[in-house]
Amino acid sequence: MRDSLDGRVAIVTGSARGIGRSIAGTLAGRGVRVVVSDVLEQEGAEAAAELGPHAVFVRCDVTQPEQVQALVDAAVSRFGSLDIMVNNAGINTSDPGERVTVDRYSDDVWRRIIDVDLNGAFYCCRAAAARMVEQGSGSIINIASVAGVVALRLQIGFVAAKAAVIRMTEAMACELGPRGVRVNAVSPGSTLVDATRKLFYENEAVASRLVSFIPQGRPGEAAEVARAVLFLASDAASYVNGHNLVVDGGWTCGFNRDF
Numbered sequence: 001m002r003d004s005l006d007g008r009v010a011i012v013t014g015s016a017r018g019i020g021r022s023i024a025g026t027l028a029g030r031g032v033r034v035v036v037s038d039v040l041e042q043e044g045a046e047a048a049a050e051l052g053p054h055a056v057f058v059r060c061d062v063t064q065p066e067q068v069q070a071l072v073d074a075a076v077s078r079f080g081s082l083d084i085m086v087n088n089a090g091i092n093t094s095d096p097g098e099r100v101t102v103d104r105y106s107d108d109v110w111r112r113i114i115d116v117d118l119n120g121a122f123y124c125c126r127a128a129a130a131r132m133v134e135q136g137s138g139s140i141i142n143i144a145s146v147a148g149v150v151a152l153r154l155q156i157g158f159v160a161a162k163a164a165v166i167r168m169t170e171a172m173a174c175e176l177g178p179r180g181v182r183v184n185a186v187s188p189g190s191t192l193v194d195a196t197r198k199l200f201y202e203n204e205a206v207a208s209r210l211v212s213f214i215p216q217g218r219p220g221e222a223a224e225v226a227r228a229v230l231f232l233a234s235d236a237a238s239y240v241n242g243h244n245l246v247v248d249g250g251w252t253c254g255f256n257r258d259f
């Protein structure tokens with residue numbers, strides 16, 4: 001896969017930490033020139049510096065369409081093209097007090113999550129698509145979630161946003177396929193990052209209950225999600241368009257319980 005990606009240009013949103021940071025590192029390791037982007041300036045700049053001279057940091061809040069356009073413009077003016085757009089920036093409720101059923105779910109949480117996870121993904125897809133259609137080539141990869149594949153309780157905003165991202169991915173694959181641009185999604189299951197470690201994996205009882213639903217019996221690593229992105233970004237996936245690649249240890253295959 002090295003040859004197919006060497007010298008290409010990628011933007012990874014939300015890549016100051018977590019899964020996004022791993023995606024940026026994995027792409028850079030294959031010779032891709034990477035624009036690390038996030039609202040976290042210090043961590044983002046550090047992440048880019050760690051990747052070496054072929055990576056830069058550009059601050060961008062994905063909920064602001066003009067900042068998203070400026071991000072795409074910055075990638076093109078710095079590196080000459082935009083070949084890979086990874087829309088990874090995302091949020092969910094992390095305060096257990098906000099993990100509530102629909103009747104108690106607040107306007108504020110709903111709007112906050114839809115704004116980043118759905119509106120942000122849309123702004124990023126639109127800006128990247130405009131550039132890629134002009135070039136006649138490109139690969140857009142949206143980071144969705146198992147929560148967009150099967151419904152989960154107590155996070156309705158996240159479920160709604162990620163389900164919409166998957167369907168939006170398919171619609172864009174239909175629109176952009178004829179113009180040389182592939183659009184796919186990757187849906188992680190429970191993946192170890194600082195936030196999920198704190199929320200689920202520091203308490204043994206919570207962790208073992210969650211893991212009991214995962215056939216492979218463990219959470220995923222960020223690098224395992226990153227490798228799925230690498231595949232979809234590369235020419236190895238040249239005929240893969242409109243797919244949602246689920247990386248969840250088998251979680252969504254069925255109800256993992258003996259009766």
Ligand SMILES: NC(=O)c1ccc[n+]([C@@H]2O[C@H](COP(=O)([O-])OP(=O)(O)OC[C@H]3O[C@@H](n4cnc5c(N)ncnc54)[C@H](O)[C@@H]3O)[C@@H](O)[C@H]2O)c1
Nearest residue numbers: 014017018019038039061062088089090145188190191193
């Ligand atoms: N970790 C998991 O278990 C898991 C599971 C399913 C899906 N996901 C998805 O994977 C993606 C990455 O999540 P993660 O677990 O690495 O989380 P994370 O919180 O570690 O990283 C998310 C990054 O997005 C950035 N971000 C948040 N709002 C932003 C905005 N408005 N503009 C730009 N950047 C913004 C954050 O600053 C952060 O650096 C998200 O889309 C998330 O929904 C994660």
